[in-house]
Amino acid sequence: MTKVAGSGADDGHGWAERLAWAYGLIAPEPGERAAALVRLASARAEVRTARARFNEAWRLTSGLGHEAQCREPVLVAAREAYDQVAGRCLPEALWNTPISGGISTWSGLPFALLFLEWEARYPQEWTQHAKAWGTKQTLIRKLAIGGHGEAVRGKLVDLVDLVVQRAYRCKDREYVRVARAVDGDDLRDRLDGAHRSDDPWAQLHASYVLWLLDHPEIPNTRHVWRAWLADSSSQ
Numbered sequence: 001m002t003k004v005a006g007s008g009a010d011d012g013h014g015w016a017e018r019l020a021w022a023y024g025l026i027a028p029e030p031g032e033r034a035a036a037l038v039r040l041a042s043a044r045a046e047v048r049t050a051r052a053r054f055n056e057a058w059r060l061t062s063g064l065g066h067e068a069q070c071r072e073p074v075l076v077a078a079r080e081a082y083d084q085v086a087g088r089c090l091p092e093a094l095w096n097t098p099i100s101g102g103i104s105t106w107s108g109l110p111f112a113l114l115f116l117e118w119e120a121r122y123p124q125e126w127t128q129h130a131k132a133w134g135t136k137q138t139l140i141r142k143l144a145i146g147g148h149g150e151a152v153r154g155k156l157v158d159l160v161d162l163v164v165q166r167a168y169r170c171k172d173r174e175y176v177r178v179a180r181a182v183d184g185d186d187l188r189d190r191l192d193g194a195h196r197s198d199d200p201w202a203q204l205h206a207s208y209v210l211w212l213l214d215h216p217e218i219p220n221t222r223h224v225w226r227a228w229l230a231d232s233s234s235q
Contacts (some may be wrong), residue, residue, distance in 0.1 A: 012107045018088045025090075025118045025125070033125065038117050040129055043089035050082040056154050090115055091132040094139070103142045104152070112139045113155050120162040121191070123169060137171045144177030156182045161190040164205035176220040188213070207232070 007034055024036025057078035061069045086092035094112055099187055119126040160179045163172050194206035208228055
């Protein structure tokens with residue numbers, strides 16, 4: 001189950017047609033987010049049903065041998081049905097379409113950014129309804145490259161800014177990769193503002209990221225973080 005089936009699945013129009021509702025997940029209005037969460041819950045229920053049917057079809061055809069099983073119409077139909085519903089759901093849609101040609105040209109990029117922005121802005125809702133730490137990590141790592149267009153780079157700067165201003169969450173450390181990839185005056189101005197804020201988390205995280213930006217040769221490891229923290233605390 002590695003490809004979303006259906007017409008237009010791999011272009012921007014196909015993605016928008018299936019997932020335009022998901023922008024409600026990052027809406028500032030609680031009512032709009034609540035409506036999007038209802039839509040997501042319905043999509044997740046469809047995915048669970050389709051997955052169960054695929055697993056049952058796999059079980060029933062498992063005695064045919066691998067090649068014959070993969071051609072078996074019952075299994076093919078179950079797989080296509082799963083791919084159809086998964087393509088209308090998050091995070092499943094981000095699992096089911098391979099990123100070919102690099103993430104910068106991937107038609108699913110707007111929804112990868114949306115998924116990360118949802119986690120950054122509304123972490124409790126994301127955790128309750130679509131927690132996927134591995135997906136978060138994979139997307140961040142793939143996005144941590146240079147050469148993005150202005151709009152995408154701006155989104156990534158926003159994400160780094162949001163994340164440094166909160167208590168640490170699983171895989172947040174990966175955003176240092178993004179900060180290094182999109183380093184520039186605008187990002188450093190944001191980080192400097194966070195460093196000078198009244199929020200202790202923002203002060204701490206922004207200072208650490210700025211230090212790493214000034215020392216690109218230093219890896220972002222737990223050991224480095226602890227050593228930096230100990231050194232900062234002693235000053």
